[in-house]
Amino acid sequence: MKKQQTYAEIMESRGIDRREFMKYCSLLSVYLGLGASGLPKMLKAMETKPRIPVLWLHGLECTCCSESFIRSSHPIVADIVLNMISLDYDDTLSAAAGHQLEAVRKQIMKEYKGKYILAVEGNAPTKDNGVYCMVGGDSFLNVLKETAADAMAVISWGSCASFGCVQNAKPNPTGAQPVHKLISGKPIINVPGCPPIAEVMTGTIAHVLTFGTLPELDRLGRPKAFYGTRIHDKCYRRPYFDAGMFVESFDDEGAQKGWCLYKMGCKGPTTYNSCSSMKWNGGVSFPIQAGHPCIGCSEPNFWDNGPFYSRLAAVPFVGTDSNADRIGMVAVGAAAAGVAAHAIGSAIKKKSADNDNEE
Amino acid sequence: MAKLYQEQYVWRLPVRWYHWINALSVTILFLTGIYIATPFLAPSVGEATWYHMMAWIRYVHFGTAFVFLANFLFRMYWALFGKDPYARFAGFKPWNPVWWGQPFKDQLASYLFIRKKEPNYCGHNPVAALTYFLFVFCGSIFMIFTGLAMYSESNPDGFLNGLFGWVIPLFGGSMRVHTVHHLVAWAFVFFLIVHLYAIIRHDIMDRSSVTSSMVTGYKTRVEECPEYAD
Ligand code: HEM
Ligand code: SF4
Numbered sequence: 001m002k003k004q005q006t007y008a009e010i011m012e013s014r015g016i017d018r019r020e021f022m023k024y025c026s027l028l029s030v031y032l033g034l035g036a037s038g039l040p041k042m043l044k045a046m047e048t049k050p051r052i053p054v055l056w057l058h059g060l061e062c063t064c065c066s067e068s069f070i071r072s073s074h075p076i077v078a079d080i081v082l083n084m085i086s087l088d089y090d091d092t093l094s095a096a097a098g099h100q101l102e103a104v105r106k107q108i109m110k111e112y113k114g115k116y117i118l119a120v121e122g123n124a125p126t127k128d129n130g131v132y133c134m135v136g137g138d139s140f141l142n143v144l145k146e147t148a149a150d151a152m153a154v155i156s157w158g159s160c161a162s163f164g165c166v167q168n169a170k171p172n173p174t175g176a177q178p179v180h181k182l183i184s185g186k187p188i189i190n191v192p193g194c195p196p197i198a199e200v201m202t203g204t205i206a207h208v209l210t211f212g213t214l215p216e217l218d219r220l221g222r223p224k225a226f227y228g229t230r231i232h233d234k235c236y237r238r239p240y241f242d243a244g245m246f247v248e249s250f251d252d253e254g255a256q257k258g259w260c261l262y263k264m265g266c267k268g269p270t271t272y273n274s275c276s277s278m279k280w281n282g283g284v285s286f287p288i289q290a291g292h293p294c295i296g297c298s299e300p301n302f303w304d305n306g307p308f309y310s311r312l313a314a315v316p317f318v319g320t321d322s323n324a325d326r327i328g329m330v331a332v333g334a335a336a337a338g339v340a341a342h343a344i345g346s347a348i349k350k351k352s353a354d355n356d357n358e359e
Numbered sequence: 360m361a362k363l364y365q366e367q368y369v370w371r372l373p374v375r376w377y378h379w380i381n382a383l384s385v386t387i388l389f390l391t392g393i394y395i396a397t398p399f400l401a402p403s404v405g406e407a408t409w410y411h412m413m414a415w416i417r418y419v420h421f422g423t424a425f426v427f428l429a430n431f432l433f434r435m436y437w438a439l440f441g442k443d444p445y446a447r448f449a450g451f452k453p454w455n456p457v458w459w460g461q462p463f464k465d466q467l468a469s470y471l472f473i474r475k476k477e478p479n480y481c482g483h484n485p486v487a488a489l490t491y492f493l494f495v496f497c498g499s500i501f502m503i504f505t506g507l508a509m510y511s512e513s514n515p516d517g518f519l520n521g522l523f524g525w526v527i528p529l530f531g532g533s534m535r536v537h538t539v540h541h542l543v544a545w546a547f548v549f550f551l552i553v554h555l556y557a558i559i560r561h562d563i564m565d566r567s568s569v570t571s572s573m574v575t576g577y578k579t580r581v582e583e584c585p586e587y588a589d
Contacts, residue, residue, distance in 0.1 A: 219527070224515070228515055241413055242413050242414035243414075244411075244412030262398070263397075263398065270534040296534060300528075301532055312396060313535075315538060324538055324541035324544075324545070325397070325541075328541075328545025328548065331549050332545065332552060339556040346472075349564075
C-alpha cells in the first residue's frame with residue numbers, strides 16, 4: 001500500500017494555494033456547526049490525517065442525490081470533495097466503467113479493509129433475491145452487503161437509502177429496504193431528502209473525511225447539525241401561520257402575498273431539514289419561498305403521508321383513502337346510531353319489565 | 360307502589376373534581392385540536408405581528424393539555440393513596456379470567472337485552488369499568504405521550520424530548536404521530552356519546568341517579584317493595 005496523501009497535500013498538488021485552503025477549511029468548519037473555533041481543529045485534521053477512500057454505490061435510485069451534490073454552491077468544496085471521492089469508485093461519475101470499475105472496488109475493499117467509507121445512493125430491492133436491481137451481474141443487495149462488510153462507516157444518501165422513499169412506498173412491489181434495515185453492526189449516517197441539500201451532503205461527508213468520526217446523530221440517525229430543527233420553526237412565513245393567515249388556493253390573494261401554506265398541505269411542521277435556513281442553490285430559494293408547500297421529502301414514509309396538498313394525511317379505511325376526521329365522524333355516527341337503536345330496545349325492555357311488575 | 364331508597368355516598372370530592380375538570384379539558388382539547396388541523400376562521404387581515412389567531416388556539420390547546428395532564432396525575436395519586444374504596448380500581452383485574460366471569464357476563468347480557476334484570480352497582484359495573492379503562496385511562500395516556508412528543512419537537516435536544524421523543528420513530532415519523540393523535544381524539548367523542556347514553560339510560564332503567572351522583576356524590580338504591588303496594 002502506498003502512503004496515503006493528506007487532504008492538504010492533495011489540494012497542494014491540485015494547485016490550490018494556502019490561502020484558498022484556509023478559506024475552504026473555515027467554510028467547512030462553519031458548515032459543520034463547529035464555528036470559528038473549529039478552524040484549528042479542521043486545519044490540523046486536514047494537514048495530518050491521511051485521505052480516506054470513499055466507495056460510492058448506486059442502487060435503486062434516480063441519481064438526484066448526485067445531481068444535488070455536484071451543484072454544491074461553493075464549487076471549491078464540491079470540486080475538492082468530489083475529486084477525493086471519484087478518485088476511488090462511483091459508477092456514475094468515474095471515468096472507468098464495467099469490469100475495470102468493479103475491479104477498482106474490489107481492490108479498495110481489500111487494500112483498505114475496515115478503513116474506507118461506503119456511501120450509498122438508493123436502496124436495495126429484496127424480493128426475488130434482489131433481481132430488481134442488478135449491478136455488474138450481481139444483485140445490488142449482494143454488492144451492498146459485500147461492500148459494507150469491511151467499511152468503516154456507511155453514509156446513506158437521500159431518502160431512498162435512509163428511509164426507503166418512493167421505492168418502498170406502499171405497496172412496495174420490489175420489497176425495497178433502506179440501508180439500515182439491511183446492514184447491521186456498522187455506524188450508519190442517514191442524510192435524507194429527495195434529494196438532500198448539496199451543502200448538507202458535502203458537510204456530512206467532509207466531517208467524516210476530515211475527522212474520521214461520525215457527526216452527532218439524532219434518533220433517526222441524521223446529523224443533528226442539519227436536521228435539528230423543523231422547516232416550520234425557521235420558516236419565514238411562520239408569522240402568517242401564527243396569525244392564521246393561510247393560502248386557500250394557489251391563485252388567491254394569500255398566495256400572491258406569500259401567506260402560510262399550511263392549508264395547502266405544507267409538511268413543514270413535521271419535517272426536519274435545513275431548507276428554511278440554508279436554502280437551496282446557494283441560498284437562492286427553497287420550495288416554500290417559491291410558493292409551494294413542503295412535501296416533507298426528508299421524513300420517513302413521506303410518500304405514504306400524502307396527499308401532498310392536504311393537511312390531513314390519507315388513512316386507509318375499509319378499502320378507501322379516508323382521513324382522520326372522516327373516520328372519526330363515521331365512528332361517532334355509528335355510536336349515535338347504535339345508541340339510538342339501543343334506546344329503542346331499552347324502552348321496550350322497560351315497558352315489558354313494568355308490565356311484569358303490574359301483574 | 361312504594362319504593363325504598365337507600366342513599367350511598369360513592370363519589371368523593373376529588374373524584375368529582377377530576378371528572379369535571381377532565382370533561383371540560385377534553386372538550387377544549389378536542390375543539391382546539393380540530394381547529395389546529397383545519398383552521399377555518401377567516402382572519403381579519405392585519406399585521407401578522409399583532410394578530411395571533413392560530414398561535415392562540417395552539418396556546419389554549421397546550422395550556423389545557425397541561426391542566427389535563429396534572430388532573431390525570433392527581434387522579435392516579437388519588438387511586439393509589441386516596442384510601443377511597445370506589446376510586447381505587449381495586450376490583451378491576453382484566454388479566455384475571457375470574458374478572459370476566461359471571462358479573463361481567465350478567466352486565467353485558469343485560470345491556471344486550473339477553474338478561475331481564477338490570478344489575479345495580481355502587482361503583483362502576485364491570486362493563487363500564489372496562490370502557491373507562493380503555494377510553495379514559497388508555498386514551499388519556501395515549502394522548503399525553505403522543506401530545507408531549509409533538510410538543511417537544513421544537514427542541515430535539517431538550518428535556519421533554521429526552522422523555523417523550525422516542526414516541527416519534529415508534530409511529531414512523533412526526534406526521535404519523537399527528538395522524539394517530541388526531542384519530543384517537545375522535546375516540547373521546549365516541550366515548551362521550553356512549554357514556555352520556557349509558558348514564559341517562561341507567562337513571563331511567565334502574566333509577567340509580569348515576570347522572571346526578573357526579574355532582575352530589577350520592578347514588579340511590581331503589582328497591583321495589585310490593586308489600587306496601589296500595
Ligand atoms: C383528550 C386529549 C386531547 C385531544 C382530544 C387532542 C386533540 C388534538 C388534535 C385533534 C390535534 C390535531 C392533530 C393534527 O392533525 O395535526 C392535536 C394536536 C396537538 N396536540 Fe392534542 N389533544 C389532546 C391532548 C393533548 C396533550 C395532553 C398534549 C400535550 C402537550 C397535546 C399536544 C398537541 C400538540 C403538540 C399538537 C400539534 C399542534 C400543531 O401541530 O400545531 N394534545 N391535538
Ligand atoms: S409555510 Fe409551511 S413551514 Fe412555513 S409557516 Fe406555513 S406551515 Fe410552517
